[in-house]
Amino acid sequence: MHPAPSVIIFTSLSGLGFGLLTFLGFGMPSPTGFVAFVFFAVAYLLAVGGLLASTFHLGHPERALKAFSQWKTSWLSREAWLSVAALLVMAAYGAGLVFFGVAVGPLGWLGAVLSLATVFATSMIYGQLKTVPRWNTKLTPLLFLTLSLAGGGLLSGQISSALMLLVAAGIVQIAYWITGDRALAQSGTSLASATGLGDNGAVRAFEPPHTGTNYLLREFVHVVGRKHASKLRLISLILMIGTPVALLSIPFTHWIALVAVIAHVAGLFVSRWLFFAQAEHVVGLYYGKR
Amino acid sequence: MTELPTKTDRKLGLVIDLDTCVGCHACVISCKGWNTENYGAPLSDQNAYGANPSGTFLNRVHSYEVQPPEGAAQLVHFPKSCLHCEDAPCVTVCPTGASYKRVEDGIVLVNESDCIGCGLCAWACPYGARELDAAEGVMKKCTLCVDRIYNENLPEEDRQPACVRTCPAGARHFGDFADPESNVSVLTAERGGMDLMPEQGTKPVNKYLPPRPKDQIGEIDILAPLLKPVAENPKGFMAWLDKTLETL
Numbered sequence: 322m323h324p325a326p327s328v329i330i331f332t333s334l335s336g337l338g339f340g341l342l343t344f345l346g347f348g349m350p351s352p353t354g355f356v357a358f359v360f361f362a363v364a365y366l367l368a369v370g371g372l373l374a375s376t377f378h379l380g381h382p383e384r385a386l387k388a389f390s391q392w393k394t395s396w397l398s399r400e401a402w403l404s405v406a407a408l409l410v411m412a413a414y415g416a417g418l419v420f421f422g423v424a425v426g427p428l429g430w431l432g433a434v435l436s437l438a439t440v441f442a443t444s445m446i447y448g449q450l451k452t453v454p455r456w457n458t459k460l461t462p463l464l465f466l467t468l469s470l471a472g473g474g475l476l477s478g479q480i481s482s483a484l485m486l487l488v489a490a491g492i493v494q495i496a497y498w499i500t501g502d503r504a505l506a507q508s509g510t511s512l513a514s515a516t517g518l519g520d521n522g523a524v525r526a527f528e529p530p531h532t533g534t535n536y537l538l539r540e541f542v543h544v545v546g547r548k549h550a551s552k553l554r555l556i557s558l559i560l561m562i563g564t565p566v567a568l569l570s571i572p573f574t575h576w577i578a579l580v581a582v583i584a585h586v587a588g589l590f591v592s593r594w595l596f597f598a599q600a601e602h603v604v605g606l607y608y609g610k611r
Numbered sequence: 612m613t614e615l616p617t618k619t620d621r622k623l624g625l626v627i628d629l630d631t632c633v634g635c636h637a638c639v640i641s642c643k644g645w646n647t648e649n650y651g652a653p654l655s656d657q658n659a660y661g662a663n664p665s666g667t668f669l670n671r672v673h674s675y676e677v678q679p680p681e682g683a684a685q686l687v688h689f690p691k692s693c694l695h696c697e698d699a700p701c702v703t704v705c706p707t708g709a710s711y712k713r714v715e716d717g718i719v720l721v722n723e724s725d726c727i728g729c730g731l732c733a734w735a736c737p738y739g740a741r742e743l744d745a746a747e748g749v750m751k752k753c754t755l756c757v758d759r760i761y762n763e764n765l766p767e768e769d770r771q772p773a774c775v776r777t778c779p780a781g782a783r784h785f786g787d788f789a790d791p792e793s794n795v796s797v798l799t800a801e802r803g804g805m806d807l808m809p810e811q812g813t814k815p816v817n818k819y820l821p822p823r824p825k826d827q828i829g830e831i832d833i834l835a836p837l838l839k840p841v842a843e844n845p846k847g848f849m850a851w852l853d854k855t856l857e858t859l
Contacts, residue, residue: 322734378730379727379728379748380726380727380728380729380730380743380744380747380748380749380750381726381727381728381748381749382727384707384725384727385727387706387707387708387709387725387727388706388727388729389706390706390707390708391613391706391707391708393613393614394614394702394704394705395613395703395704395705395706397704397706397729397731398706398707401706446704450700450704450734451700451811451812452700452734452735452736452737453734508810510808510810510811512675514807514808514809514810515737515807515808516675516687516689516807517805517806517807517819517821518629518675518677518687518822520821521677521679521685521821521822522677522679522680522684522685523677523678524675524676525675525676525677525678526673526674526676527676527686528673528674529673530668530671530672530673531668531671533663533664533665534665535666535668535671535742536665536667536733536742536743536745537733537742540730540733540743541734541739602734603737603808603811604736604737604738604739607673607691607738607739608673
């Protein structure tokens, strides 16, 4: 799949933002006044900034409101509803903390659950696609949720939770990579099944439909950069998991926490780039590519 | 609406005969010609006369080489357009309801004025049947020439998809798969019409007829004695020439 910057930024940042909102909603921490304002401002900048970035890859962003209509079948539509609901509920909860110094517990819990549900809906946009075997696994939502929570724990300064969640996210990430490398072969979809010609012999793509490229090849067949995948995986793990875990294990200062957050976000971008760049869409088979 | 109908009154679709298709791409051209000036936004081209041309097509013809364990390889031309699946994954993922499957005839269409161009339907389609038009920013796909097949302003013989009407080899057939007596149902039954990527669970309506086995070239050829090499052991001048050239 084409690793579009808008989608990488959207899923990474909104995941972090909703992760932070989840922690804030559960009252970990439960600041008031100006400190609460800063926490909520960071969470909203990330979550809303990410959602806005996602509109940049739309052909007609001015019609984006129509995306609320098909929540019965479409995960994209469900994500739209859940994100707005989470942001509204958490805005009410945050206003209580910032302006009145009051934490309305149940409102926070509801907001936290909605925030997590938003991340789940985002992950299911990808996880539902049978056409991309690497994504079509329960590990996709698990990966998005653990990474979102780990980032949220890190941003909210919940060191012991963050440590556990970072390690958990690292384990899920490695499991996702290992199973993902076998996913296309195990899906049963091949050039033989794509053409129905497998019974007659070995099928080889002889000539593409056009000499030039097309939308399908640009969008679904991204092979550039895959050759560095194993190096990038290591870089991603070191930045996203290893560095913050090491930094959180030494005595806490805000500067160390800042470095840990920057490393985590950088590693998260690499991981999310790989998530798209390494994903093979079965339509590539028709072109003799994967 | 993006909820799929549980049943459609008719199941209109195509039979594509891989045995007959000669790979002339006439269906590609007639499809682009008709659909760029009828239903919805035009099918744009980018850099059409430049170094790296690219454009939107609703129908593309691939070519595959099939090498059996023994004998000669076979070349199969393979036209591919929307298969108007019964369980169309492109429809259910659409967040706006722009994509829908018609209850009356099963045609999968895009209402372009509702399309936000998110591209998720193209991601969900295993066949590459949907292409986002780079100029219009909306999703384009085969309409089964919905503006021809019911069009009473056209002569009756033209009331079929442009690709079917134009195919010089008779490799494309249009009809109703819900009717077991229809031309397409009979062809599919007789020739073992198959689904593409059945494991994806899309239940495509369009069927592909597999290429027939090729004739085998026998051992005996009545002309064989006349086609023997002329001279394996040259004599006279040729023998001298052969020898001289060897020694050089």
